[in-house]
Amino acid sequence: MDRFIIRGGKPLHGKITIGGAKNAGLKLMVAGLLTAERLTLTNVPRIADIATMRDLLVQHGVGVEDLNGNGTSYAIGGEITNTEAPYDIVSKMRASILVLGPLIARCGKARVSLPGGCAIGTRPVDMHLKGLEALGAEIRLEGGYINATAPKGLIGDRIVLPFASVGATENLLMAATLAKGRTEIINAAREPEIGDLVSCLNKMGARITGTGSGTLVIDGVDALYGAEHRIMPDRIECGTYACAAGITGGDLKLVGGQVDDLGAVVRALEETGVEVSQEEDGMRVRRTGALRGIDIMTEPYPGFPTDMQAQFMAMLAVAEGASMITETIFENRFMHVPELNRMGARINVHGSSAIIRGVHALSGAPVMATDLRASFSLILAGLAAHGETILSRVYHLDRGYEAVEKKLAACGANIERVKG
Numbered sequence: 086m087d088r089f090i091i092r093g094g095k096p097l098h099g100k101i102t103i104g105g106a107k108n109a110g111l112k113l114m115v116a117g118l119l120t121a122e123r124l125t126l127t128n129v130p131r132i133a134d135i136a137t138m139r140d141l142l143v144q145h146g147v148g149v150e151d152l153n154g155n156g157t158s159y160a161i162g163g164e165i166t167n168t169e170a171p172y173d174i175v176s177k178m179r180a181s182i183l184v185l186g187p188l189i190a191r192c193g194k195a196r197v198s199l200p201g202g203c204a205i206g207t208r209p210v211d212m213h214l215k216g217l218e219a220l221g222a223e224i225r226l227e228g229g230y231i232n233a234t235a236p237k238g239l240i241g242d243r244i245v246l247p248f249a250s251v252g253a254t255e256n257l258l259m260a261a262t263l264a265k266g267r268t269e270i271i272n273a274a275r276e277p278e279i280g281d282l283v284s285c286l287n288k289m290g291a292r293i294t295g296t297g298s299g300t301l302v303i304d305g306v307d308a309l310y311g312a313e314h315r316i317m318p319d320r321i322e323c324g325t326y327a328c329a330a331g332i333t334g335g336d337l338k339l340v341g342g343q344v345d346d347l348g349a350v351v352r353a354l355e356e357t358g359v360e361v362s363q364e365e366d367g368m369r370v371r372r373t374g375a376l377r378g379i380d381i382m383t384e385p386y387p388g389f390p391t392d393m394q395a396q397f398m399a400m401l402a403v404a405e406g407a408s409m410i411t412e413t414i415f416e417n418r419f420m421h422v423p424e425l426n427r428m429g430a431r432i433n434v435h436g437s438s439a440i441i442r443g444v445h446a447l448s449g450a451p452v453m454a455t456d457l458r459a460s461f462s463l464i465l466a467g468l469a470a471h472g473e474t475i476l477s478r479v480y481h482l483d484r485g486y487e488a489v490e491k492k493l494a495a496c497g498a499n500i501e502r503v504k505g
């Protein structure tokens with residue numbers, strides 16, 4: 086298992102190119118199941134989760150051609166020969182559940198492993214299943230698998246989501262594109278990645294309106310067609326590197342980053358004392374004064390994203406004064422706290438809230454990555470700490486961040502990957 090060795094204390098200066106969004110790219114690949122024609126995706130991030138999604142599509146029988154031979158552009162297309170998503174892939178990556186709606190819509194049946202819990206919470210899929218049942222699918226849970234059939238096809242309906250779940254919105258949205266008649270998804274998630282998916286589906290011939298409004302209206306069509314789509318920039322990767330500039334007191338140009346997609350993250354950065362501006366080719370972030378403590382609550386978009394919570398916690402650990410972070414999306418997403426405390430942070434967790442009392446400095450220590458975003462909070466802490474931090478279980482990070490050590494080292498960070 087690879088490790089990172091980080092020697093902290095250097096402010097970061099330079100340019101970092103933001104890659105395509107993981108959470109858009111995965112769903113856009115799944116959208117390829119909705120047509121036998123060729124869906125070409127560009128700006129694909131070179132991360133492990135995309136490779137896992139590629140494996141999943143290939144075992145469904147669909148071709149995934151690497152157009153440039155470097156993993157940045159894929160052509161997806163072909164007939165589906167296998168409607169089963171097996172446990173070994175779904176358990177590795179929960180986003181695999183998103184093949185359920187498209188497989189039922191296109192083939193009238195699907196057998197998809199239940200994803201089960203994960204490190205950050207139990208993460209049920211009840212809303213996905215109830216929504217698909219409302220569209221006419223018959224669902225049985227058996228032997229750890231979801232067995233779904235809709236021999237006569239799906240039929241549009243009005244679905245009210247009890248919570249604006251990103252995954253449930255996407256699964257139902259994709260299924261409804263090929264349903265008969267109109268589907269309305271009320272209390273739909275409004276994340277920008279869903280807007281990116283809608284824009285690609287509409288290029289493929291779908292008829293979807295209401296992006297970003299909380300109500301998606303989908304008029305079903307008989308078939309979808311080939312299209313070409315560039316994946317949007319990753320707003321979470323961008324926010325993460327903004328925190329790297331913030332915690333080290335640096336100045337970074339995040340090439341391709343869009344202030345508008347970051348919303349509440351930009352406001353939180355500014356409140357902590359990080360300056361943010363949009364320039365022609367990307368976002369500039371820098372800090373010259375002190376970091377200030379703030380209070381944050383995670384919420385569905387346009388609120389503050391849970392995927393940025395751990396990174397802000399690292400920054401607030403060295404801010405002036407006290408901060409409070411309340412996590413409302415996942416029940417077990419504070420696993421970075423004991424690791425940050427081992428580096429000298431003063432953080433107490435009370436239920437779903439963490440109180441962070443800012444300290445003057447952190448000190449390097451051996452720490453362990455537990456999930457994707459938590460891993461980066463430890464890198465951020467290591468970049469600001471005195472001495473050496475050794476981060477083990479880097480594979481969590483490789484699932485969603487491309488070339489972390491290269492991007493950081495190019496801006497002056499002292500970080501190296503030790504293989505093994």
Ligand code: UD1
Nearest residue numbers: 108180208209210211212213250251252253391392414415
């Ligand atoms: C997606 C993102 C993830 C992000 C999350 C919230 C991808 C691949 N992942 O995950 O990075 O942190 O959105 O912004 O895009 N829930 C239920 N029943 C359901 C579905 C969800 O109870 O049927 C609960 C979940 O357990 C969780 C909450 O709803 O507590 C939010 O989950 P959801 O928005 O669905 O997140 P994901 O799509 O899994």
